[in-house]
Amino acid sequence: xxxxxGFKIIELAGIGPGPFCGMMLSxxxxxxxxxxxxxxxxxxxxxxxxxxxxxxxxxxxxPAGVEAVLKLVESADALFEGFRPGVTERLxxxxxxxxxxxxxxxxxxxxxxxxxxxxxxxxxxDINYIGLAGALHAIGRRGEGPVxxxxxxxxxxxxxxxxxxxxxxxxxxxxRSGHGQVVDAAMxxxxxxxxxxxxxxxxxxxxxxxxxxxxxxxxxxxxxxxxTKDGKHICIGSIEPQFYALLMxxxxxxxxxxxxxxxxxLWPELKADLQQVFLGKTQxxxxxxxxxxxVCFAPVLSIFEAPDHPHNMARNSFLEIDxxxxxxxxxxxxxxxxEISHGARIPGEDTLAVLKDYGxxxxxxxxxRADGVIAG
Numbered sequence: 378x379x380x381x382x383g384f385k386i387i388e389l390a391g392i393g394p395g396p397f398c399g400m401m402l403s404x405x406x407x408x409x410x411x412x413x414x415x416x417x418x419x420x421x422x423x424x425x426x427x428x429x430x431x432x433x434x435x436x437x438x439x440p441a442g443v444e445a446v447l448k449l450v451e452s453a454d455a456l457f458e459g460f461r462p463g464v465t466e467r468l469x470x471x472x473x474x475x476x477x478x479x480x481x482x483x484x485x486x487x488x489x490x491x492x493x494x495x496x497x498x499x500x501x502x503d504i505n506y507i508g509l510a511g512a513l514h515a516i517g518r519r520g521e522g523p524v525x526x527x528x529x530x531x532x533x534x535x536x537x538x539x540x541x542x543x544x545x546x547x548x549x550x551x552x553r554s555g556h557g558q559v560v561d562a563a564m565x566x567x568x569x570x571x572x573x574x575x576x577x578x579x580x581x582x583x584x585x586x587x588x589x590x591x592x593x594x595x596x597x598x599x600x601x602x603x604x605t606k607d608g609k610h611i612c613i614g615s616i617e618p619q620f621y622a623l624l625m626x627x628x629x630x631x632x633x634x635x636x637x638x639x640x641x642x643l644w645p646e647l648k649a650d651l652q653q654v655f656l657g658k659t660q661x662x663x664x665x666x667x668x669x670x671x672v673c674f675a676p677v678l679s680i681f682e683a684p685d686h687p688h689n690m691a692r693n694s695f696l697e698i699d700x701x702x703x704x705x706x707x708x709x710x711x712x713x714x715x716e717i718s719h720g721a722r723i724p725g726e727d728t729l730a731v732l733k734d735y736g737x738x739x740x741x742x743x744x745x746r747a748d749g750v751i752a753g
Contacts, residue, residue, distance in 0.1 A: 379406025379706070379715035384548060387412060387449055387456040388430065389470070393503075393528070394564065395459030395487050396426035397537030402544065403429035404706035404715045410453075410731055412437075412446055413724045415752065425703040427721035433732070434725025435750055442750045443469045449735050450475045450482060454551070455544050457485030457560075462492045472559045482557040483547035487540045489531070491563035503531035503564065510535070510568035515575065519589030519596065519645075535567025590641070592616070598648035599624065599638060602677055609660035610677035611667075624672045628654055725752050 384407040388399040403409040411427065415436040421427075433449075435442040447470070450456055456475055458465050465471045472484045486492060489501040496509075507513040507530045508523075517524040540562035547560050578584035578591075590596040599615040615624040621638050624630070628651070637643060655663065660676050667674040678686060684695035684702055696705050699720035706715035728751050732742050745751045 378713060379404065380710055380713040381545075382406035382713070384408065384455070385453045386410070386544070387446070387453045389446075389456070389458040389460070389465070390414070391459035391487070393426075393459075394532045394536030394540065395457065396424070397533050398457060398485070398487065398540040398544070399430060400426050400428060401538060401541040404717065406713065406715060410449060410727075411722075412449070415442075415725070415750070422699070422721055422723065423701050424721040425701060428698065428703070429717055429719065430722065431727035431731050432722035432724050433728045434752060435728075435745075437468055437470075439748065439750050440469075441745060441748055445732070445737075445745065445750065446470055447474065447478050448737070449731075451478050452735050453479065453482060454548055455483040455485060457487060457540060457544060459487035462486075462488060462497050476557055480557060481551050481555060483544055483551055483560060484557065485540050485544045485547070485560040485562060487536060487562050487564075489536075489564045491566060492561045503528035503536075506531040506564040507535070507568045510565050510572065512568045512572050514586075515572075515588055515591075515594060517588045517594075519587070521589070523588065530571060531564040531568050535569075535571050536562065536564040539564075539567035539570070596641070596644055598644050598651050601648065603652055603655040605655055605658060605660040605663060607659040607661075611655065611660055611663050612675055612677050613667075614673040616673070620671050620673050623670060627667050627670065627672055630654065728752070 381402060384402075386399075386402055386407050386409045388395065388409050388411045390396070390411050390413045399409050399411060409430045411430040411432050413432055413434045415434050435445055437443055437446070458470075466474075472486075475482055475484055488497070489503075489506045490496040490499060504513065504525050507526075510531075512530050512535075513523045513525065515523075516526055540560065543560035543562050547558055551557055575584055585591055588594055592600055595601045599613060599621055602610050602612045604610055613624060615621040618638070625632055625635055630651070634650070635647060658666075663674075664676055668676070676686075683689055689695055694705055695702055696717060697703075698717050701720060706717060709715070729742065732745075732751075737745075742751070
């Protein structure tokens with residue numbers, strides 16, 4: 378049982394960062410009930426983000442469907458949603474509605490721009506939020522435009538994980554105070570938070586607005602990816618002097634040429650030279666030379682290759698659940714071990730069981746079925 382075992386959380390199903398938050402919480406042992414709309418349900422059997430939860434499908438356009446969610450809320454510790462500001466209020470499931478039923482409820486809200494501000498009602502995606510936060514501008518090659526880092530920074534790191542953190546903080550506080558509250562998790566705020574170290578660098582004059590020229594953005598020859606003889610790639614991060622010295626030793630680099638590690642004016646030339654060095658051997662050959670040493674080295678693996686790496690296999694970092702390869706729960710705990718009990722449910726698969734568990738009578742369930750609020 379994971380460390381959040383015993384907590385009951387309602388997820389108003391959405392896409393992207395909301396489901397990721399639900400996955401993080403349910404992986405840690407919370408009972409997360411995913412409320413899908415009766416039509417247009419969002420999860421599919423191979424959706425990793427929807428794993429570990431029970432699925433309830435309700436027609437939220439009907440008052441009885443909204444009332445059913447509010448009854449679930451009465452027994453829950455938290456609820457979270459990922460709609461534009463005002464949507465749940467119009468449904469009758471906003472913070473005031475839910476907290477009136479359960480004053481101790483922690484109500485999480487996941488948006489891109491936040492609950493207020495001049496852009497709060499505008500549509501957007503990860504790329505827009507990290508653009509406004511100052512993150513996207515910093516990512517890319519020298520002399521080239523910004524490069525979207527998948528949707529990891531806004532949707533997941535600055536979004537779903539931020540909301541999961543906020544909900545757990547709110548749950549801890551509610552245990553002390555007995556009062557719930559609203560958590561406003563905005564991806565633009567989360568992306569800005571992830572840039573904290575670079576704001577420090579900028580304040581001290583150690584960060585350039587010219588992307589691809591800084592130590593950690595591919596500007597430095599000792600912190601970058603390189604192509605190998607077989608068309609694959611390796612990555613090095615030999616920042617500290619002792620690690621850099623080992624890089625020079627393992628790659629047989631000339632100390633007279635490479636010795637002035639921290640002179641940015643030399644980085645472009647040294648990078649071009651080092652690329653030629655790495656082209657001299659295959660990825661596997663460089664792994665034989667450097668992997669497991671203090672060079673700060675790793676092969677660059679694809680999503681299909683990573684599960685088969687010996688280190689990942691030894692740690693069971695990837696698991697196959699219902700025929701779908703996916704990441705294991707993280708972080709790990711010494712005593713309350715997280716686990717994956719099952720993959721994504723068919724939308725509405727657990728409706729009857731959940732309603733019974735949350736105190737709905739047989740007559741109430743029959744009434745919901747007769748009115749078309751639930752399938753069946």
